[in-house]
Amino acid sequence: MGVGAKMAYDEREMGAVVGEEVLGSESMEAESGAQEEKIQVSVRLRPLSDKEIGRSEVSDWECINDCTIIFRNTLSERSMHPTAYTFDRVFQSHCTTKQVYEEAAKRVALSVVSGINSTIFAYGQTSSGKTYTMTGITEYTVADIFKYIQRHEERAFVLKFSAMEIYNEAVRDLLSSESMPLRVLDDPEKGTIVEKLTEETLRDWNHLQELLKVCEAQRKIGETLLNETSSRSHQILRLTIESSAREFLGKDNSTTLAASVNFVDLAGSERASQALSAGARLKEGCHINRSLLSLGTVIRKLSKGRNGHVPYRDSKLTRILQPSLGGNARTAIICTLSPARSHVEQSRNTLLFASCAKEVAINAQVNVVMSDKALVRHLQRELARLENELRGPGPTLCTSDMSVLLRERDRQIEKMEKEIKELTRQRDLAQSRLEDLLQVVGDDRASRQWSEFDRPSKSCVTKTWGEDENSNSELSVNGGHQSSDFGFTRFNHSQYSNGHGLKKNGRGTMEDFDDLCKEVRCIEMEESITNKNFEFSGLSNVDSEEVVSSALSRNGDAVNQEFAASQQDDEALHDSAASTYSSLQQKLQNMPKTYDFLFKP
Numbered sequence: 151m152g153v154g155a156k157m158a159y160d161e162r163e164m165g166a167v168v169g170e171e172v173l174g175s176e177s178m179e180a181e182s183g184a185q186e187e188k189i190q191v192s193v194r195l196r197p198l199s200d201k202e203i204g205r206s207e208v209s210d211w212e213c214i215n216d217c218t219i220i221f222r223n224t225l226s227e228r229s230m231h232p233t234a235y236t237f238d239r240v241f242q243s244h245c246t247t248k249q250v251y252e253e254a255a256k257r258v259a260l261s262v263v264s265g266i267n268s269t270i271f272a273y274g275q276t277s278s279g280k281t282y283t284m285t286g287i288t289e290y291t292v293a294d295i296f297k298y299i300q301r302h303e304e305r306a307f308v309l310k311f312s313a314m315e316i317y318n319e320a321v322r323d324l325l326s327s328e329s330m331p332l333r334v335l336d337d338p339e340k341g342t343i344v345e346k347l348t349e350e351t352l353r354d355w356n357h358l359q360e361l362l363k364v365c366e367a368q369r370k371i372g373e374t375l376l377n378e379t380s381s382r383s384h385q386i387l388r389l390t391i392e393s394s395a396r397e398f399l400g401k402d403n404s405t406t407l408a409a410s411v412n413f414v415d416l417a418g419s420e421r422a423s424q425a426l427s428a429g430a431r432l433k434e435g436c437h438i439n440r441s442l443l444s445l446g447t448v449i450r451k452l453s454k455g456r457n458g459h460v461p462y463r464d465s466k467l468t469r470i471l472q473p474s475l476g477g478n479a480r481t482a483i484i485c486t487l488s489p490a491r492s493h494v495e496q497s498r499n500t501l502l503f504a505s506c507a508k509e510v511a512i513n514a515q516v517n518v519v520m521s522d523k524a525l526v527r528h529l530q531r532e533l534a535r536l537e538n539e540l541r542g543p544g545p546t547l548c549t550s551d552m553s554v555l556l557r558e559r560d561r562q563i564e565k566m567e568k569e570i571k572e573l574t575r576q577r578d579l580a581q582s583r584l585e586d587l588l589q590v591v592g593d594d595r596a597s598r599q600w601s602e603f604d605r606p607s608k609s610c611v612t613k614t615w616g617e618d619e620n621s622n623s624e625l626s627v628n629g630g631h632q633s634s635d636f637g638f639t640r641f642n643h644s645q646y647s648n649g650h651g652l653k654k655n656g657r658g659t660m661e662d663f664d665d666l667c668k669e670v671r672c673i674e675m676e677e678s679i680t681n682k683n684f685e686f687s688g689l690s691n692v693d694s695e696e697v698v699s700s701a702l703s704r705n706g707d708a709v710n711q712e713f714a715a716s717q718q719d720d721e722a723l724h725d726s727a728a729s730t731y732s733s734l735q736q737k738l739q740n741m742p743k744t745y746d747f748l749f750k751p
């Protein structure tokens with residue numbers, strides 16, 4: 151298969167990613183939740199050994215339920231240490247390794263068949279039962295993996311096995327007879343790797359059993375006072391599983407799940423005085439303790455969150471196991487305890503380590519290797535998903551809402567344009583009637599007054615629009631308000647042709663409007679006059695036109711007959727007409743503001 155890329159996925163995405171290759175609904179897969187996970191921590195208490203019984207040691211530890219272990223202080227010593235410790239699971243001394251596997255390791259270990267990296271650690275002081283526990287757990291896990299493979303004939307599996315030990319801070323290949331230490335390198339894609347580490351492709355169960363025997367034979371074992379067969383190195387056995395649906399094998403669009411499970415049997419912490427080690431054993435003990443110390447430091451740092459520097463690089467052990475320590479792997483730690491009173495201090499240290507470890511969050515993801523074509527398809531889907539997200543939730547609803555909004559705007563704009571036209575017409579009419587009226591009256595006083603209106607005055611003269619904006623002959627009198635307050639300078643066409651489908655309809659109307667505006671001499675009465683008599687602003691367009699017409703014609707007739715004789719009537723008539731005109735002008739001024747309001751984003 152042409153492998154395009156290896157990618158890690160949240161399990162929620164798994165169905166979408168694997169697409170045609172979604173795995174069956176095995177319970178162990180269904181169990182996998184996407185919520186934040188922590189390292190699963192259990193404690194296993196071993197029985198007193200024959201030697202310990204011979205020394206009349208007593209067991210000071212007791213599991214009072216499935217999750218809590220307490221220190222039974224038979225000496226009634228007042229201690230600064232806690233007496234009870236709670237973990238995901240605690241196992242009494244009579245519990246079998248099978249039980250430990252089922253309840254403390256299986257779920258994590260078998261994640262590997264779903265493409266999730268996993269690691270099972272055994273941690274504890276020397277002779278506490280780490281090797282005893284890990285040997286069993288490795289066998290049970292591998293047996294279950296083989297059973298799983300048998301049940302899933304629709305998928306093709308490839309199993310690879312590698313094994314290494316870290317002895318005196320040097321990495322050795324347990325499947326090779328060469329004793330040359332291997333280099334630990336940082337690979338930009340794969341992370342930390344052990345260079346030239348043998349990786350055997352497993353043929354069957356028997357093949358694996360053979361390889362496990364080789365490892366056992368190769369591993370550094372030494373006799374100490376505490377353990378005749380004490381492991382003097384940290385051992386990491388790694389089983390990598392790749393699987394693809396047979397249906398898609400060899401095709402461009404196939405995807406492969408790939409993950410590894412690590413079985414880590416750490417060397418035990420020991421006190422040189424207790425182990426009575428010297429020479430080579432002492433040197434080993436120092437290295438063991440140092441690397442365990444750096445493992446403890448990493449765990450302690452991680453237990454307090456991911457802030458700050460985590461010293462993974464302080465030891466080969468933490469460097470190689472970095473992904474299993476709060477990284478892209480599910481991790482279970484089984485802490486083994488000796489119940490003997492003589493080991494109480496070491497046991498407490500182990501429980502302290504376990505307490506920190508249970509706070510460490512992990513970030514396990516499904517690892518999928520995709521063919522180039524499948525990768526392209528996945529990325530296209532991802533792109534489409536992101537585009538949809540950018541458009542916001544409920545894109546269909548949003549689009550339809552927008553079109554309703556735009557239609558409503560169009561309707562309002564159309565209505566406003568009609569109103570502007572109508573108001574302009576009314577204003578022109580009022581103006582021409584006013585002029586007619588003044589002509590008919592021919593009154594000297596009125597003429598004088600007209601001249602005064604027509605004369606530019608500093609306080610009330612402002613510019614008009616467009617071409618005539620600099621012309622003094624096209625001046626407007628606006629009752630003391632600057633014409634910029636009209637808002638016409640802000641009333642530009644572009645606002646109405648900005649892609650809302652208004653350009654075509656809007657332009658003709660607005661050009662007409664501009665033309666009209668240029669023709670109109672803006673005349674407003676001084677505020678003192680305007681506010682005198684005629685309250686017009688509350689009327690509708692139709693009402694206002696009628697009132698204007700009737701008021702003007704009524705007053706006009708009266709003026710024809712009486713104006714010359716009655717100065718008072720004359721003023722009133724003039725005031726009415728001016729007020730009407732002023733009201734219309736005011737309405738017209740307000741229209742662009744309404745436009746602005748409609749087009750505010």
Ligand SMILES: Nc1ncnc2c1ncn2[C@@H]1O[C@H](COP(=O)(O)OP(=O)(O)OP(=O)(O)O)[C@@H](O)[C@H]1O
Pocket residue numbers: 195196197199243274275276277278279280281282283377379380381382416417418419486
């Ligand atoms: N749960 C148990 N039940 C019975 N025997 C046990 C149990 N755990 C350990 N033992 C025995 O205790 C002895 C020490 O166990 P083991 O070698 O596994 O310890 P260890 O922690 O790996 O020690 P080291 O760190 O020195 O390698 C062995 O003889 C083993 O068979």
